[in-house]
């Protein structure tokens with residue numbers, strides 16, 4: 001039995017084509033061909049319509065830390081409802097625990113420097129972002145296109161790099177089995193060298209999101 005807001009290796013590996021990265025340091029999975037190309041194209045069109053500069057919690061002085069653009073995807077769109085339902089089925093996590101689905105767009109030279117998706121319990125933004133919904137539990141992201149060059153996602157602590165590929169999903173547990181934040185989840189959305197990169201990200205919380 002998994003806790004509320006949590007997926008599990010057992011559940012994920014029971015889904016078609018899900019592969020676990022062999023590592024004792026992190027629960028990390030990929031599923032190639034999760035979203036078909038027409039769904040990816042529909043999501044890209046929505047991101048292009050509505051993008052704005054990305055922001056960061058606990059933003060320091062490095063204005064080049066996350067240089068991509070972000071889009072809060074409109075839940076009334078068919079493509080958004082479709083991918084949300086697919087993510088709920090794959091993750092096994094009740095949709096109330098999900099943050100609103102986000103799209104990210106990276107142009108040439110843009111990146112998201114190495115970071116973890118969980119919030120720092122000692123950080124100044126903890127109360128603002130976590131007092132209602134609690135910590136981020138799992139991350140699910142889907143690459144929406146093939147990138148000409150660059151744009152890979154690198155997990156430095158485990159020496160594993162994923163290339164963008166249309167419809168490929170990655171997901172990982174941001175915490176360890178004992179519930180503590182797992183620093184081995186450190187990852188870097190590397191600079192796009194040629195072309196444009198689009199992804200969607202779905203973050204889940206330990207408690208219902210609430211709004």
Ligand SMILES: O=C(O)CCC(=O)C(=O)O
Nearest residue numbers: 112152153188189199201
């Ligand atoms: O774009 C990537 O490869 C990583 C994105 C990411 O880490 C995030 O949105 O939290």
Ligand SMILES: [Fe+2]
Nearest residue numbers: 115116117187
């Ligand atoms: Fe991230």
